[in-house]
Amino acid sequence: MNIFKNKFFDNIIEYIEKYYYIFLIIILAIALINLFYNLGKFPINSWDEARHGVSAYEMIKRNNYIVNTYSYTNDYWNLKPPISYWAIAAGYRIAGYNALGLRIFSALAGFITILSVAVFTLHKYGRLSSIISTSTIASTMPYILEHCARSGDADSAFVMFFTLSIISISLLNRSVKWLYISGTAFSLAFLTKSWHAGSIGVIIGLYLILSRKLFKLRVRSICIFVLSCIFPIIIWGIFRYGADKLLFFKNMINYDLLARSSVALEGHVGSTSYYIEVLQSSYFYWMLVLVSTVVAFTVILEQEMINKDSINDILLILLWIIVPFLFYTKAKTKIGWYILPIFPAMAIIIGAASGYLLKCKSRNLASQLLISILLLFSTYKNEISIIKMIVNPGIDYAQETLKNIGKLPQYKGHNIYTLYKTNSADNPNRWDQSYLLCAELYGDMKAVEGGVEGFLRDKSSKPLLLISKDKILISEIQKNNFKVVTENEFVYILSK
Template sequence: MNVFNTKMLDRIISLIEKCYYVLFILILILILILILILILAAFNIFHNLGNVPIDSWDEARHGVSAYEMMRRNDYIVNTYTYKNDYWNLKPPISYWAIVLGYKMVGFNPLGLRIIPAFAAMLTIFIISIYCLYTKGRIASLVSASVLTTTIPYITEHCARTGDADSIYVLFFTIAILCLSLIEKNKKWLYGYGLAFALAFLTKSWHAGSIAVIGIIYLLFSKLLFKFKIRHIIALILSASIPIAIWLVLRYPKDGLEFLKNMIGYDLMARTSTCLEGHVGGVCYYIEHLQVLNFYWAVVLMGILVALVAFLDEYKSNSKLVSCVFTVVLWIAVPFLFYTFAKTKITWYILPVFPAMAVAIGVGSDFLLKAKARNIISQILIITILAVATYKNEALIREKILTFNKNPNQELFKEVGASKDYKGRKIYMQNCVREQNLVLTSELYADLKPSNDGLEGFLKDNTEKPLLLTTKDEARRLGDKIGKLKLVFESRGVYIFTK
C-alpha cells in the first residue's frame, strides 16, 4: 500500500513538473481576470458616486436621519427635521453606515453613499470567494461578473445610493451562504443567525425572508433533526440578542410607539394593502426583470433549461443538488413573498440578484465541465456570457456617465458659503418639501429645516430665518411675500429672509 502511494505521489509530482508553466500561466490568467472584474465593479459602483444628485426616495430620508443623529448625538432614535420619524420605520444600522460615511469623507453625497458602495463591493467579493471555495474558478469568475453587471443591483436603490438596501443585501447574502455551509460545520448556523439579526436591524421585516428560507432549508435537508438543543438555543440567541439590545435601548426614548408602527404600518399595512400608490399585478416583478435585467434573466432561464437536460448527470451529485436547492429558495421565497404582498416596489426583490449571480456562475461551471459537453457548446456558453456582460455594462456606463446636476440642490452650497445664513432655520413652503432639498440644506449649510412654511416663518422672531419656496408658489403668494428680502435664487426656487 505504501509503495502504491509513493508511486502515485511520484506521478503527480512528475505531472506537475511537466505542466508547471502551463498551470502557472492558467492560474495567473484567472487571477488577472478576477482583478479586472473587481476593477470593473469598482468603476461601476464608485465612478461619479459623489456627483449624481440626491434622490428624495428614500436616500435623502436616510441621509437626513443620519445627519440629525450626529447633530443630536443620539444614535438610537431616527428623526426627520428633528422630529421623531414614524414614517421611515427602519432600525438604525443603515443610519449608522451613513454616519460613518459622513465622518470619513464629509457632509456630501459621497459621504452619504460610500459605505453602501463598499457593502456592494464586499457582496461581490464574498460571492466570488464562496463560489471559488465551493464550486471552482469558473463559477467564481462568472458569478462576480454577473453581479457586477446586474443593472438593478448597481444603479437602482442599492449599490450607488445611500439607501439601506445595499447593506441589507450584504447581510442577506451572508446569511444564506452561512446556511449553505452548515453541513460542513455547524458553527455556520450562528453566522446565519447573526446575519439575520443584522439584516433585521438594517431593513426591519424584510429580513423575514431569511428566516423562511432557513426554516425550509433546515427541514427539507433534515439538518434540523441533527442539531442538539444547545445548537438551537445558540441559533435563537444569535438571531435575537442584537435585536433585543436595540429594543431595550430604544424603549426609554418613546416606549412602544416605534415598534407599534413597525408592526402596524411597515408589516401589516404594506403586505395587506397598497400603500403610497405602489400598485402592481402578479407579474409585476417578472416584468421588472424583463425591463431592467433582461440579459441575465434570459441567461438564467437558458441555464436552468440546460440543467434539466443534464438531470441524470448531476442528480447523484449531492453537493450540486444542495447548492441548486439553496439558490432556488434564495430566489423563490423573496420573489413569491413580494409578489403576493399588496405594496409593490422594484427594489424589494434586490436580494435575489446575488442568488441569480451564483446560479449563473455555478450552472455555467457545470455545463462547461459536463461529460456530454463539446467544443461548440462550450463556445456557445462563453459567447452568451460575454454578450450579456457587454450589453449590461454598456447600459450601466450610460447610466452612470449621463446625469444632470440639480440646481436647487446646488443652491445650498451658496447658502453654506455665506456666514450670514449658515446654520439658520429654514421654512419650506408646500411643494418644496422635497426630501433631497431638506438633506442638502443640512449637508451644505447646516440649516434647520421646518415644514411649517410661510406661517411659521412669519411667526419666527429669531435672527435671519429663511423661507424656501418655488417660483410658482411665490407668484401665488403675491403680497404675502412682497416685503421679504430675496437672498438666494436658482432655476426653480427662491430663498427669502425678513
C-alpha cells in the same frame, strides 16, 4: 477539426483559470467603477434615501443613535431599526456631510456582496464559475443602480447581510460555527430592514428541515443559533423601548408588517406578474442567460454530479430565489427593489451552470460558443447601460443652490422656508425631503414649514427662503427689500 476547435475553447478556459486572480482583480476594479464613480455627484433622491439621510444627520446632531427623527421629530413613518442610519452617519464622518457621505457605505456593502459571491462560487464551483458569477452581479443593473448599491438606502446593507447569512448556512458541513454566523447576519439584516429579514428565516428553516441537517444538530447548537438570531435584536429593542415604550413597535407591526402585506400602501400596486415584469425590463439579458443555462444544465447533468451535497446546494439556492419572490408577490404593496436579495443567488446560478456547461464531458463547440456569446453579450449590454447612467449625474438646481449656503457660514444654523417644490398636494409649503436633507447637510439649517408667510413672520436672525424664480419676480424682491443670498437660473435663496 472539431477536436481542434474544442481544444481551442478548452485552452481559453484553462488560461482564464490559470490567471484567475488577474481576471478577478479586473472585474473587481470594474465593479468599483460601477459602484463609486460620480457617486457623490448625483442629486439626492426624495423619500427613502433622503429620509434615511435626515435621520442619520439628526442622530449625530442630537447625539441619540437609537431614535430616528425627521425634522427633529420622532419618525413613525420610516419604521426601520437603526443599522442603515448608523452606516450613513459613519459615512458623514468619513466623507463629509454630502451626497458621497450619504452613499459611501451602501457602495462598500455592494462591493462586499460582490466579493462574497466571488469567494463563495470559487470554493463551491471553481475558478471559471467564480469569474462568471462575479461578472454577473457586478453588472446587474437593478442591483447597482436602483435603490441599492449606489443609493443611501437600507437595501445595499440588507442584501449584504442577506447574502452572508445564506452563504454561511451553506457552509454548515464545515463547522457549526457557520450556523451562528448565519444567525448573527440574520439579526443584522433585521436591524437594517426590519420584517424584510423574515424571508431569510424562512429560507434557513426550510433548508435545515428539507436537507435534514436540523435533525443532526445538538440542542445546544440550536439554542446558540436562536440566541445569535435574536440577541442583537433584543438589545436594540430594550434601548428602543426605553425611548418611547411600545409606540415604535406597534407601528412596526401594524403598518410596516400587517398593512404593507395586506394593503397596497402609497400607491405601490401591481398584479401577481409584477416582479416577473420587473425582471423582464431591468434584468432581461441576464434572465436570458439564466433560463437557457439552467435548462441546458438540467438536460445534460451527468450522473456523477448528483450527490447529497450538490442536491442540498441546489435546494438552498432555489429557496434563496423562490421564497422572497413568492413573499413579495403575495404582499399587496409591490415595489421593484423588494426582490433585490435574489440577484446574488441568480448570479451564483448563472456562474455555476455556465461553468459546468463549458467544462462538462458532453460539451461541444456549438454549446461552448453559444454560452460564451450569451455571457459576453449580456455583460456588455448591462455594463454599457451602467456606464451611461453613472457618467451623467444630472443636476437639481435647488440642491445646487442649497450647497452654496455651506460656503456662507453667516447663515449656518438659521431657519429656512420654501415655496419651491412639494411632495404634498395639500400643503404647498411642505419641504421636499431631498431639499430638507440638503438644507441640513450643507448649512445645518432648520427647514421650517410655512412658506412665504412663515418667512415674513419669522423674527429670528437671518431667516432664508428657498423659492423658484417663477414664483417671485424681481419687482417683488425689490419691493420687499429682500436680499438675494444665492441664485442660479431657476432658484433663489432670499433673506430679509
